[in-house]
Structure formats: C-alpha cells, structure tokens
Amino acid sequence: ARAFGHTSKMANKMINVDWDRLMAKDKLVSTMMREWGESPLTQEEKLEKLKTAMSKYYNKVVNMFDYFANLGSNNPYQMSLNAFTSCMEECRIPDNESPFCKKSDCDTLFIVAKSGSTQKGSKLDKIKDDNCLLRFEFFEVIMRIAIAKVGKVNGMDPADSFEEMLEKVILKNLPSSAQVDRDNFRMNRLYNEECDELFTENLLLLRSIFTAYRCRPSNGGLRTKNLSIQGYLEIMDRACMYDEKFTLQEARLSFLWSRMHTADESTDYLKYTAMTFTDFMEALGRVADMKMIATREELAAHGFESRFQWMLSVESGESTIPRRPSAMGQGSATTRPLWEKVSGLLEMLYERLYYNPQNLKPFSKDTLRKMMIKQDKERGD
16 A cells, blocks of 8 residues: 555455455365354355445454454564464353364464465465465454354354354454554554654654665575664664563564555565555654653653763663653554654664763764674675
8 A cells, every 4th residue: 555544445355365266275265154053145245245244344354353463473574373373362262162163273273373374385375474374364263153152042144143153153252452553543643744754854864774674584695675673673672762661562563564555475475474554654653652762851850961871871770750640552542743752753763772881972863874784885786
C-alpha cells in the first residue's frame, strides 16, 4: 500500500489472495461442505457466506496474527506453534471438557492447516517455514477451530460458527495490544504539521542512520534498499532504547505496526519483511509514544542537564524521575503531543549512537552523520 493508511482496496486484495489460497486446499473445502449438513444452499452460496464472514473480521484476525506471530521465533511474519498456543490460551479457546476442542485438538488443527498449502518450488513454498502458519493458514485454523468449538456443539454452519467464535470468544478475551488499529496512531498522533516539520528538519541525519543499518539478506546477496527487522533492532540495541516498559517485544511491534500491508507476501518477500524510510520515521514515532521521555521540567527538577545525561543515569539504575501514568508503556493514555516526545527521543537516539566512553568528544550532528556514512560504506553494497 502507498496510501496514508490501510485502504479498503488493499484489504480486498488481501482477502482475495488469502481466499484463493484457502479454496485451493481441497480437503478444507470438503470439510466445510460436510459441516454444512442438510443446508439448501448451493456450494457456491455456502462458500460465499463463509467468505463474507471472513471479510467482516479480516482486519481483526490479521492484527491478531501479527501480534502473536511476533511472540514466537525469530520470524515474526509466520506463526510458530508456541505463538499459536499462546494465542489459543489468551483467547481461552481450548476446553478440557469439550469433546472436540481440547488443547490437543487445537494442536492437531495447527498441523492440518500448515500442511499441504504450497506447491513445491512455488514462490509461496520458497518463503514458507514448514513449522509455522502463513497468514492464510491462520484463517484456516480459525475456521476449523470454530467448527470444533462452536459448530459441532451448537449445530451452526461454518460461517455462523466463525462469526460466533470471533464475537463471543476471541474478541472478548483478545489482549488490547492484539487489537490495535494501526491507523489510529497515524491519523490521531503522527499526521500533523508539527511532526512533519520535525521529521523534515531531521531528514538527512535520519536517512543516514536508516541507510547505515541496512543488512544483507540472511541467505546472502546484496544489502537491500529497505531496513530489515534485524537492522532496526540493531539500532534499538545500539541506542540503548530498551527499558522495563519498552522491551524487545515492543520494539518488534513498533517495526511491524509501521509497515504498510502487502496483498501477496510471496511476490517480494524481502520487501514484505522490511520497512521503507517512511515506515522507519513512523516507527520512531511509535517508539516515542511507548517510551518514557522525560520533559525539560522533569530534567531540571532532578538535576539533569540533558536527556542523554538522564538516559545514562537510567542505564546505571540511578534515575529518580518517576514515571507519569501516561508514560507507563504500550497501551497507556498519552497526553503530550507526539512531536514533543519524538524530539526528545531523537535527542537520546543521536547522542547514544554517537557516544563512545573511550572518546568523549562533544556531540555533533554533523559528526554523527559522517559516522553513519562511514559505517554504510564499510558494510558495502
């Protein structure tokens, strides 16, 4: 997507891609038809009803997939069994008293959904981790579990079972972080004149940082034009951004939430799994919103001359500035304008990337930019 937010046009493309892949699985289609029982609807009408139900909850399920996939292995774009188990438990889906939906049943359906989805040698086959679920496979397992947990018990068809489980089970128990509408941040916090002016003022230095931390693909080859999650997390680590509220999980989410949706992840997987420079600036805005950024008044009241001095004090465990309720991490109600928090974050980011305890030269943006350009050249093409 190249819009300011996620559009209905892109959502429809994603739905159609995932639906076509689901319909290519003959065993899934035959299962759905069998569970419809004696319905007078034609097969085409049954599948259309199921697609309508899927479309109604599509964005919510995709957000759910992205959130829990991030909790799994080093690949946050596909869902591991551990991440899937966490998802099921958080949503209170397994039921030891159920004849069809115990934890072992859910695990079996995970295995069924991740199997037989790709043709050998296809683009999708080349990117798929055989131990994980792709996005469309996650929809399959939710459909199958809906039948097991709701359909078989209440005599509902697959479409009604899917809706019933989403409304009365999953969405009631799903963590708020797994229901984040990414466009809310963009429209209500990021897209304003003050943020635009701040990022424009810092454009050259930010671009040099973005460029310097680009990585080579894990399977070799040239460095990509975009920034992978490994490069992004290297920036977060090098700049010592982590604290008790902004952990590795939040850093990964800030990366994932800042990328625009892609209809078909197999078309250009390297691009799908990386962020553009525009995405990078958005991610920094999300980091600033998630982190505690001390105000000038707080710094002065506690004897700090700069945010960097305060940052070093936090790292050593000596900081005495208490967290405000609005700075309690992801999900807390923010009260300060975003541009003010981003300005403070950039100050901390720049000085921490510049900092060398063996060579304590006064901070200079020009010198930092030269350092980033040098690093970029040293890493090669």
